[in-house]
Amino acid sequence: MNDISNYFKSLQEDICQQLSIADGDTPFLVDDWKRPEGGGGTSMVLTGKKIEKGGVMFSAVEGVLNEKAAKGLNIPAGDFFATGVSIVLHPSNPFSPIIHMNVRYFEMDNGLWWFGGGIDLTPHYIDPEDAIFFHSGLKKVCDLHDPSFYPTFKSWADDYFFLPHRKETRGVGGIFFDRLVAAKKEDKESSFDFVKAVGESFCSLYIPLLQRTYDRPFNDLNKKWQYVRRGRYVEFNLVWDKGTKFGLETNGRTESILVSMPPMASWEYDHQVETGSPEEFTLSHLKKGINWI
Amino acid sequence: MNDISNYFKSLQEDICQQLSIADGDTPFLVDDWKRPEGGGGTSMVLTGKKIEKGGVMFSAVEGVLNEKAAKGLNIPAGDFFATGVSIVLHPSNPFSPIIHMNVRYFEMDNGLWWFGGGIDLTPHYIDPEDAIFFHSGLKKVCDLHDPSFYPTFKSWADDYFFLPHRKETRGVGGIFFDRLVAAKKEDKESSFDFVKAVGESFCSLYIPLLQRTYDRPFNDLNKKWQYVRRGRYVEFNLVWDKGTKFGLETNGRTESILVSMPPMASWEYDHQVETGSPEEFTLSHLKKGINWI
Numbered sequence: 001m002n003d004i005s006n007y008f009k010s011l012q013e014d015i016c017q018q019l020s021i022a023d024g025d026t027p028f029l030v031d032d033w034k035r036p037e038g039g040g041g042t043s044m045v046l047t048g049k050k051i052e053k054g055g056v057m058f059s060a061v062e063g064v065l066n067e068k069a070a071k072g073l074n075i076p077a078g079d080f081f082a083t084g085v086s087i088v089l090h091p092s093n094p095f096s097p098i099i100h101m102n103v104r105y106f107e108m109d110n111g112l113w114w115f116g117g118g119i120d121l122t123p124h125y126i127d128p129e130d131a132i133f134f135h136s137g138l139k140k141v142c143d144l145h146d147p148s149f150y151p152t153f154k155s156w157a158d159d160y161f162f163l164p165h166r167k168e169t170r171g172v173g174g175i176f177f178d179r180l181v182a183a184k185k186e187d188k189e190s191s192f193d194f195v196k197a198v199g200e201s202f203c204s205l206y207i208p209l210l211q212r213t214y215d216r217p218f219n220d221l222n223k224k225w226q227y228v229r230r231g232r233y234v235e236f237n238l239v240w241d242k243g244t245k246f247g248l249e250t251n252g253r254t255e256s257i258l259v260s261m262p263p264m265a266s267w268e269y270d271h272q273v274e275t276g277s278p279e280e281f282t283l284s285h286l287k288k289g290i291n292w293i
Numbered sequence: 294m295n296d297i298s299n300y301f302k303s304l305q306e307d308i309c310q311q312l313s314i315a316d317g318d319t320p321f322l323v324d325d326w327k328r329p330e331g332g333g334g335t336s337m338v339l340t341g342k343k344i345e346k347g348g349v350m351f352s353a354v355e356g357v358l359n360e361k362a363a364k365g366l367n368i369p370a371g372d373f374f375a376t377g378v379s380i381v382l383h384p385s386n387p388f389s390p391i392i393h394m395n396v397r398y399f400e401m402d403n404g405l406w407w408f409g410g411g412i413d414l415t416p417h418y419i420d421p422e423d424a425i426f427f428h429s430g431l432k433k434v435c436d437l438h439d440p441s442f443y444p445t446f447k448s449w450a451d452d453y454f455f456l457p458h459r460k461e462t463r464g465v466g467g468i469f470f471d472r473l474v475a476a477k478k479e480d481k482e483s484s485f486d487f488v489k490a491v492g493e494s495f496c497s498l499y500i501p502l503l504q505r506t507y508d509r510p511f512n513d514l515n516k517k518w519q520y521v522r523r524g525r526y527v528e529f530n531l532v533w534d535k536g537t538k539f540g541l542e543t544n545g546r547t548e549s550i551l552v553s554m555p556p557m558a559s560w561e562y563d564h565q566v567e568t569g570s571p572e573e574f575t576l577s578h579l580k581k582g583i584n585w586i
Contacts (some may be wrong), residue, residue, distance in 0.1 A: 002335035018327050029562070031562075031563065032316075040490070043562070045527075045563075047563045053560075053561075053562070055562065078459070090532070100393070147473075151340055164541075164542075164543075164544075165545075165547045165550075166540040166547060209406050227557065231554065233530070234527060235531065235551075238528065238531035238532050239531050239532075239538070239541055245532070248457075248458040248532055249457075249458075251457075252458075254458045255461060255562060255563045256414065257458075258528075258560060261524065261560035261561065262559075262560065264557065264559045265557070265558055265559070265560075266556055266557045266558070267346075267551060267555065267556065268346075268547060268556065269322070269338045269348065270324065270338075270344070270548045
């Protein structure tokens with residue numbers, strides 16, 4: 001554990017405390033785990049009222065990055081250290097959006113290091129007002145650090161959170177960034193400050209969206225649609241998400257990786273939506289390049 | 294269309310007719326599709342009483358196998374033709390097993406050809422009697438063609454239908470084979486005869502298992518466990534199944550590929566089973582190398 005992983009651990013605890021209160025004082029399950037090859041983590045899992053299933057995962061792991069894994073990252077092999085916080089929340093109400101955040105730090109014993117991260121919002125039903133609120137908040141966080149960040153990282157998220165086999169984005173996007181290193185490489189603090197700001201924005205970006213939707217009335221069709229959209233979330237995570245694939249293929253901790261899976265999802269052959277319906281509105285907005293602000 | 298694809302088309306129709314009757318005269322939805330690059334198929338989909346969701350898919354496609362795809366198959370690029378039948382049935386009752394079958398033929402314009410296929414059974418609750426019935430039936434089909442087939446293809450299925458990230462087999466296995474070419478390469482009929490025998494065994498291997506379980510009483514725990522096991526089925530298909538991955542990554546027909554997804558599945562963090570329960574019995578038998586006969 002170093003300053004960065006200590007920070008991520010406290011970020012996890014702070015976010016869990018706020019989410020626990022927002023859900024109506026529902027406690028998180030706390031599961032500490034060790035990694036045989038070095039390091040470990042704490043998985044915090046919520047089975048709540050407003051949040052049907054939520055995972056807020058911290059890890060700080062170290063070990064040898066073998067030739068194959070190093071080649072995958074396009075860096076020399078050696079000893080590595082990686083730490084971060086990952087969150088996926090699946091709300092109960094179909095009108096509440098799914099949220100994902102990841103903030104992470106990676107370093108090698110040869111002095112190489114970088115930060116990465118992202119937040120993206122996946123509404124079952126797209127509400128443009130929510131998307132505007134979410135993207136405006138992200139832009140504000142980015143602009144305080146570098147005016148080029150929001151447009152660059154927003155577009156990166158559009159490309160990353162995309163299902164080629166459905167020709168759909170996962171949701172309304174957000175920001176995504178990787179291998180973030182300050183312009184002056186020695187100045188690790190400035191990159192770290194940005195990552196902190198992203199992490200600390202999470203609750204203020206999501207909790208208001210949850211609070212204004214969690215008790216909205218819904219019918220069977222809305223619930224069925226939520227299950228279908230959750231099925232798409234599963235498809236993205238298991239087929240296209242690099243982190244999930246890498247974790248499962250390299251003997252990562254399965255339960256911590258797959259806590260991102262929804263509590264219940266469904267698949268129907270060739271599902272069709274009604275013309276002019278809110279479901280069709282949502283599908284027609286699962287596109288790259290929408291400027292929500 | 295040639296003799297082989299004509300045969301596969303008639304096999305699809307015959308299997309659908311028998312499944313339709315077995316389900317209580319439930320008709321299949323019939324969806325013909327064309328592939329822009331050449332060929333097409335017919336997806337037949339059942340939303341039934343005993344079978345909650347079933348897909349029996351036929352396709353016969355042709356086109357150019359590009360350098361990358363050819364490299365993946367370790368053969369020279371050129372024009373290809375591929376045809377086959379794929380089946381996945383998700384039954385309603387948790388005590389009825391999921392079944393999968395695939396029989397296929399592939400050829401290149403340079404004269405290269407092979408058959409492939411497999412059948413495997415995925416019970417939510419393992420019943421050794423069902424597994425013995427299923428494997429004995431498969432052995433009988435194999436032995437009529439070559440006494441080495443059953444042991445070789447049974448072991449191949451154990452290795453193929455395996456989830457490394459769960460250290461579990463998908464179910465009780467079955468048989469799997471690929472690049473099947475007769476000892477005398479000219480003698481295509483003998484390989485084709487074996488593949489026909491596998492395809493024609495499907496109904497007699499599965500329908501009896503369905504008929505003796507479809508009306509068995511079950512409780513909420515049984516249903517919940519069915520959803521958890523279906524979640525594992527999703528994980529196998531999206532993360533490990535070569536056919537699914539290849540199809541999704543090469544612009545295959547998404548609806549026909551993902552008809553294998555269950556109608557409803559669930560994920561729970563670190564799901565645990567009771568000591569001495571039928572769920573624990575099942576988990577303890579999701580292992581390679583069990584000789585069921």
